[in-house]
Amino acid sequence: MAYGFDTLQIHAGARPDPATGARQTPIYQTTAYVFRDAEHAAALFNLQEVGYIYSRLTNPTVAVLQERVATLEGGAGAVCCSSGHAAQIMALFPLMEPGRNVVVSTRLYGGSITQFSQTIKRFGWSAKFVDIDDMDAISAAIDDDTRAIFCESIANPGGHIADLDAIAKVADQAGLPLIVDNTSATPFLCRPIEHGATLVVHSMTKYLTGNGTVTGGVVVDSGTFDWSASDKFPSLSQPEPAYHGLKFHETFGPLAFTFHGIAVGLRDLGMTLNPQAAHYTLMGIETLSLRMERHCENAVRVAEWLENDDRIAGVTYAGLKSSPYNDRMAKICPRGAGGLFTVALKGGYDSCVKLVDNLELFSHVANLGDTRSLIIHSASTTHRQLTPEQQKAAGAAPDVVRISIGTEDANDIIADLDQALSKAAN
Ligand SMILES: *Cc1c(COP(=O)(O)O)cnc(C)c1O
Numbered sequence: 001m002a003y004g005f006d007t008l009q010i011h012a013g014a015r016p017d018p019a020t021g022a023r024q025t026p027i028y029q030t031t032a033y034v035f036r037d038a039e040h041a042a043a044l045f046n047l048q049e050v051g052y053i054y055s056r057l058t059n060p061t062v063a064v065l066q067e068r069v070a071t072l073e074g075g076a077g078a079v080c081c082s083s084g085h086a087a088q089i090m091a092l093f094p095l096m097e098p099g100r101n102v103v104v105s106t107r108l109y110g111g112s113i114t115q116f117s118q119t120i121k122r123f124g125w126s127a128k129f130v131d132i133d134d135m136d137a138i139s140a141a142i143d144d145d146t147r148a149i150f151c152e153s154i155a156n157p158g159g160h161i162a163d164l165d166a167i168a169k170v171a172d173q174a175g176l177p178l179i180v181d182n183t184s185a186t187p188f189l190c191r192p193i194e195h196g197a198t199l200v201v202h203s204m205t206k207y208l209t210g211n212g213t214v215t216g217g218v219v220v221d222s223g224t225f226d227w228s229a230s231d232k233f234p235s236l237s238q239p240e241p242a243y244h245g246l247k248f249h250e251t252f253g254p255l256a257f258t259f260h261g262i263a264v265g266l267r268d269l270g271m272t273l274n275p276q277a278a279h280y281t282l283m284g285i286e287t288l289s290l291r292m293e294r295h296c297e298n299a300v301r302v303a304e305w306l307e308n309d310d311r312i313a314g315v316t317y318a319g320l321k322s323s324p325y326n327d328r329m330a331k332i333c334p335r336g337a338g339g340l341f342t343v344a345l346k347g348g349y350d351s352c353v354k355l356v357d358n359l360e361l362f363s364h365v366a367n368l369g370d371t372r373s374l375i376i377h378s379a380s381t382t383h384r385q386l387t388p389e390q391q392k393a394a395g396a397a398p399d400v401v402r403i404s405i406g407t408e409d410a411n412d413i414i415a416d417l418d419q420a421l422s423k424a425a426n
Contacts, residue, residue: 005072005188010286013067027279028060047243047251047263057266061275065282069208069218072187072285073200076223077258079265080216080278084183084203085115086271087217088150091179091201093269094235094260095147098124102148102179103141105132105162106393107155109203110383112181113394116150129393132162135170142174147232149176153192154184154333156368157378157402158395159316159341161328168196175232177225183207183369184340188292189333193222199257206369207339209284210291214277219261223254236260291371291407296336298413299405305414306343311351311421316395317341339405340368342378347425348399352377354424355401361408361416368404373413378402 003011014025033052035041043049052058062080070078081087092102104116104127116127128141132151142149149171151162164180171178177198182190186207192200202208204216227236227249236256239245242264249256266272296319303317318325319337329337345351355375356364362375366382376382378396391397405413 006289008071009068009188009288012071013064014282025061025064025279025282027275028055029275030059031055047246047259055275056270056272057262059275059278061282062273062278065273065278065285066218068282068285069187069202069204070220072288073182073220074187074191074193074222075200075220076254078218078220079258079261080204080218080273081266081271082217082273082277083215083271084109084181084201084205084217085111086269087201087203087219088112088115088181089120090217090261090265090269090271091199091219092120092125092148093265094257095177095233096123096125097234100124100145100147101126101128101143102150103128103130103138103146104149105130105151105155106390107132107158107160107162107395108152108181109156109183110378110386110394110396113383113390114385117390131393132167135166138167138170139174142170142176146174146176148179150179150181152181152184153190154318154338154340155395156184156340157342157382157400159184159318159323159325159337160395161318161325161332161337163328164190164192164195164197164332171198172196175230184338185333186288186292186338188289189296189335189338193220193224195332198222198225204281205367207292207295208288208369209281210288210369210371211284212365212367212370212372214280216273216277216281217271219257221255221257221261223257225257227256235264240264292336292338294407295339295405298407298410299337299339299341301410302403302405302413302417303341306417309421311346311425313344313346313399315341315343340402341405342395342400342402344397344400345421345424349379351424352399352401353380355420358420358423359416360420361412362403362420368402370404371407373406373408373416374404376402 066078180192180197200220379398383396
């Protein structure tokens with residue numbers, strides 16, 4: 001039986017605890033698991049049998065979360081990790097080698113731009129930034145060393161919606177996986193795999209947990225990419241020396257990427273999600289659809305109010321009829337454009353800083369996707385490390401604030417913005 005999203009967000013991956021019957025998924029706060037005997041231990045270490053060895057690799061609470069997110073995204077499997085940024089490295093790790101590159105969108109979370117433009121160079125990897133709306137530019141950027149294309153479904157902070165089907169087509173023609181960061185949309189609003197994505201990554205820190213209590217990430221694999229079709233992905237298609245020459249794709253088929261993520265990625269990189277964090281995230285996901293509906297409803301009301309206010313120079317929300325991305329919503333995220341957008345103030349940089357300082361209900365924080373309404377002036381904070389050109393391309397120009405609309409009463413959100421805008425204009 002195919003359950004609906006609201007049912008799956010509560011039940012997928014979970015079952016009453018086999019030892020106690022506990023209805024809610026227990027927090028398995030344990031580092032290690034007792035082997036039945038020496039033969040059992042050997043089989044587990046050889047990947048001949050699936051089971052629990054050590055919580056850096058697998059943990060029953062984390063396993064429920066992995067299955068829950070994989071199900072909601074329509075993927076074959078998922079690997080949880082310690083943050084959204086860890087998930088991005090975990091997604092690229094099996095695909096890349098020194099000298100290889102990834103083609104990435106210019107419209108990304110500020111931290112991702114830094115990770116891709118600076119930090120991955122230390123691994124000998126590089127990123128080529130392109131306008132993700134320009135299919136010719138994506139094609140032109142792809143070369144023999146390219147191993148993936150990376151973009152966000154609804155881009156943070158500008159709310160730009162990527163034409164995933166068109167990008168997936170370019171990736172497909174080049175024999176490359178498309179990796180989509182679905183953090184801002186969540187699987188309730190957008191299911192990138194249905195639009196051709198190979199891998200989906202999330203910062204679970206945001207909407208999936210939904211209340212600002214944990215950092216966590218996840219990589220979901222569609223299970224549909226043929227890693228053996230070319231010689232580009234030897235980690236998945238060729239013998240793995242650390243497992244007696246086992247070939248992941250040949251052995252695990254659609255679960256090759258997931259098994260590699262656990263058996264090599266988590267084992268050796270150690271970017272593991274702890275069971276307590278998995279528990280909080282499971283609690284959050286139970287109400288994901290309810291929260292996202294309210295986030296979207298509130299965001300439309302607030303964005304419309306802002307758009308008609310004469311202290312405002314512009315609002316980027318794709319849920320507004322005036323947005324150039326409004327047409328894409330029907331195709332990519334028909335249930336709504338999320339709760340995140342930017343607002344340009346006529347008063348420029350100074351007004352942005354005053355607005356942030358005078359809001360009372362809103363919190364001035366470097367986070368998004370909370371039940372609380374949040375605001376940040378990206379240019380002076382999250383996007384501070386970027387050049388002015390990069391800031392503009394990422395939708396974080398100096399005269400712009402990023403707003404993450406919470407699930408409070410929309411009238412209260414609007415009233416708070418109104419009083420703070422009055423002070424910011426002086
Ligand atoms: C926050 C965020 C990240 C990074 O996630 P962390 O959990 O903070 O490491 C990546 N992508 C997007 C779109 C984000 O909003």
